[in-house]
Amino acid sequence: xxxxxxxxxxxxxxxxxYRYLCDLCDKGVNRISxxxxxxxxxxxASQIRQxxxxxxxxxxxxxxxxxxxxxxxxxxxxxxxNPHHLILVxxxxxxxxxLNNFSFDRAGFSADAAFDTNAQLFGSEINGIPVxxxxxxxxxxxxxxxxxxxxxxxxxxxxSTADRLIRLGVRGFWNFTNVELTSREPDVIFxxxxxxxxxxxxxxxxxxx
Amino acid sequence: xxxxxxxxxxxxxxxxxYRYLCDLCDKGVNRISxxxxxxxxxxxASQIRQxxxxxxxxxxxxxxxxxxxxxxxxxxxxxxxNPHHLILVxxxxxxxxxLNNFSFDRAGFSADAAFDTNAQLFGSEINGIPVxxxxxxxxxxxxxxxxxxxxxxxxxxxxSTADRLIRLGVRGFWNFTNVELTSREPDVIFxxxxxxxxxxxxxxxxxxx
Numbered sequence: 001x002x003x004x005x006x007x008x009x010x011x012x013x014x015x016x017x018y019r020y021l022c023d024l025c026d027k028g029v030n031r032i033s034x035x036x037x038x039x040x041x042x043x044x045a046s047q048i049r050q051x052x053x054x055x056x057x058x059x060x061x062x063x064x065x066x067x068x069x070x071x072x073x074x075x076x077x078x079x080x081x082n083p084h085h086l087i088l089v090x091x092x093x094x095x096x097x098x099l100n101n102f103s104f105d106r107a108g109f110s111a112d113a114a115f116d117t118n119a120q121l122f123g124s125e126i127n128g129i130p131v132x133x134x135x136x137x138x139x140x141x142x143x144x145x146x147x148x149x150x151x152x153x154x155x156x157x158x159x160s161t162a163d164r165l166i167r168l169g170v171r172g173f174w175n176f177t178n179v180e181l182t183s184r185e186p187d188v189i190f191x192x193x194x195x196x197x198x199x200x201x202x203x204x205x206x207x208x209x
Numbered sequence: 210x211x212x213x214x215x216x217x218x219x220x221x222x223x224x225x226x227y228r229y230l231c232d233l234c235d236k237g238v239n240r241i242s243x244x245x246x247x248x249x250x251x252x253x254a255s256q257i258r259q260x261x262x263x264x265x266x267x268x269x270x271x272x273x274x275x276x277x278x279x280x281x282x283x284x285x286x287x288x289x290x291n292p293h294h295l296i297l298v299x300x301x302x303x304x305x306x307x308l309n310n311f312s313f314d315r316a317g318f319s320a321d322a323a324f325d326t327n328a329q330l331f332g333s334e335i336n337g338i339p340v341x342x343x344x345x346x347x348x349x350x351x352x353x354x355x356x357x358x359x360x361x362x363x364x365x366x367x368x369s370t371a372d373r374l375i376r377l378g379v380r381g382f383w384n385f386t387n388v389e390l391t392s393r394e395p396d397v398i399f400x401x402x403x404x405x406x407x408x409x410x411x412x413x414x415x416x417x418x
């Protein structure tokens with residue numbers, strides 16, 4: 001599989017392709033042209049072919065893509081073959097909303113545990129996921145593999161919580177705190193869901209419509 | 210003010226500049242060089258100057274930028290001068306998390322009302338914001354200006370809820386449903402917070418680290 005200098009834009013299109021191909025599979029669709037895929041994804045057919053060519057040869061001239069094959073291939077590229085392990089730190093409204101409604105498994109993750117400072121939650125479960133005290137993070141991380149921590153803690157403790165988790169070996173963060181987190185460790189990855197940036201962008205767009 | 214063919218990438222950087230300049234103002238910092246601003250924002254100084262040049266002339270050779278002036282100017286560009294009006298549709302865990310924790314006013318919006326199907330919520334308030342029945346949407350929209358609807362309804366009713374709001378005149382959507390919404394109206398704007406795309410991107414990054 002080729003994979004050199006894949007641009008951020010291409011990487012961010014892969015999940016959309018993947019989810020649409022899953023939908024097509026569910027509907028029993030067997031093949032699709034780059035033209036139709038492009039129309040649905042709002043990119044050109046040539047963009048589609050270019051995106052996929054970053055990862056190897058898919059599709060056949062005149063036939064298009066085999067939906068099931070392409071879905072599996074993009075799933076593999078995304079890293080969905082083996083589930084990654086995830087914990088959530090900060091089980092407030094947002095953390096609970098995620099645990100109750102978000103399909104972590106479909107994004108390649110097993111949500112194993114949640115941590116909070118609210119003693120009333122210790123020992124309880126949210127959607128089957130046990131909630132522990134943040135004081136138990138050290139012990140937990142010594143005996144459980146954790147690839148990603150979802151950070152949904154208050155802003156004031158966002159960086160310190162991340163620092164603590166990094167010291168304990170966590171290298172991936174799904175960051176909901178609206179704080180721009182940093183780390184000196186070069187292998188730490190922050191993926192941010194930044195509500196404020198998103199709404200400010202919307203404000204710009206409706207203003208300059 | 211110049212403003213032609215501003216790229217999506219530039220628009221998405223504006224909120225980050227704006228928020229950082231707000232932080233600097235709060236700290237009493239009066240001026241900053243494009244170099245320092247770039248280092249903090251993780252872009253080059255020349256990128257900074259290029260971004261700002263899309264909107265006019267800011268800063269002075271050898272002096273840098275006046276923080277307060279630049280903040281106000283970017284705020285104006287983002288459309289923050291006059292607050293826009295916003296309603297939230299779907300007051301479940303996620304909707305409540307947003308109403309309780311998110312500073313809509315800092316992103317240029319007044320959060321005026323929430324709507325849900327759960328009769329137990331009708332007449333209540335979440336963080337001072339009244340909750341009404343979705344059946345009251347028509348009446349409400351006839352007598353109140355609404356620039357943006359936050360959509361935090363279940364996936365199954367995402368498109369139909371958007372369609373209804375569009376028929377009632379809403380033209381901006383902050384979409385949390387993970388559904389790719391569409392409209393035939395050319396002036397409707399969807400800004401998506403797409404949890405699944407984001408986590409799949411993180412999955413890719415930790416897999417190919």
